[in-house]
Ligand SMILES: Nc1nc2c(ncn2[C@@H]2O[C@H](COP(=O)(O)OP(=O)(O)OP(=O)(O)O)[C@@H](O)[C@H]2O)c(=O)[nH]1
C-alpha cells in the first residue's frame with residue numbers, strides 16, 4: 547500500500563475493479579487517435595462486463611455520445627475524463643453526510659439483507675466506528691434463526707466495546723428488538739444497531755418478519771427505526787440487484803451498504819445500484835477487518851477507482 551489513510555486503503559482495496567474496468571478502458575483508449583463507433587461499442591462491452599448493468603450502461607453511453615458531440619471531443623483522453631465525470635454524476639445522488647443522531651436518543655438502525663451479505667460484520671464495524679466517534683452503542687441480536695448468529699455478534703460486541711441484547715436461539719426476533727430498544731432507552735445509549743436474519747423459510751416470511759420487528763419496536767419508540775439499511779454483497783452482481791428489489795418493495799429502505807468491494811472485479815455494480823434503485827449508498831465495505839467500513843463519497847470513490 548503506497549498511500550496511507552482511508553483513501554489509500556480504498557484505492558488499494560478497489561484494485562480488482564480498477565484492473566478490470568479501468569484497465570480495460572485504458573487499453574481500449576490507449577492505442578487510438580480518434581473516437582469512432584467502435585470505441586463506444588467496446589466501452590459498452592466493458593461496462594456491462596463490470597456489472598454496471600445493461601440499462602445503466604446504455605444511459606451512460608447515450609450521455610457520453612451527447613457530450614462528445616456537444617463539446618466536440620476529438621481524442622479518447624477527453625472521453626476518458628468524460629467517463630469519470632459521468633460516473634461521479636451518477637453516483638452523487640447517494641452522496642450526503644451521514645447522520646447517526648436522532649432528536650431524542652437512541653438513534654435506531656435496522657440492518658437487513660440476504661444471508662451472507664455481511665450484515666453482522668457490518669453491524670460490528672459500524673459499532674466500532676460510532677464508538678470511535680465517542681458515541682455509546684448497543685447491538686441487538688435479532689437474528690435468532692441461525693445457530694451461532696448471536697454468538698458472532700457477541701464477538702463483535704467485545705471487539706468494538708458495544709453492549710449487546712440477545713435472547714435464546716429460536717426466540718421471537720421482534721421481542722429481541724423490543725427489548726433492545728427498551729434497554730437502549732434505559733441505558734441512554736446514542737445508537738442502537740439491530741442485526742437481523744438473512745434467511746427464513748421463504749422470502750415472504752423474511753419480509754413479514756422484518757415488518758413485524760419494525761411494528762413491535764415502534765410500540766416502545768414510535769420513531770424507530772430511524773434508518774433501515776440494506777446490506778448488499780458487491781460480488782453478487784446483477785443478482786444482488788434483483789434481491790435488493792425484494793427488500794425495497796417491502797420496506798422503506800433508507801440506505802444501502804455495499805460490502806465486499808475488495809473481493810470483486812465487478813464493482814461497477816455500485817453505479818447500477820445508485821441509478822436503478824435510487825437509494826443512497828451510505829457506506830461501503832472494503833475488507834473483513836474492523837476498520838474496513840468507509841463512508842461513501844462519489845468523487846472520492848471514482849478518483850480511487852480510476853487511480
Ligand atoms: N472481503 C470482505 N468480506 C466481507 C466484507 N463484509 C463482510 N465480509 C465477510 O462476509 C462473510 C459473511 O458476513 P456476515 O456478516 O456473517 O454476513 P451476514 O449477512 O450476517 O450473514 P447471515 O447472518 O448468514 O445472514 C464473513 O466471512 C465476513 O467476514 C467486506 O467488505 N469484504
Ligand SMILES: [Mg+2]
Nearest residue numbers: 665666689695
Ligand atoms: Mg449475520
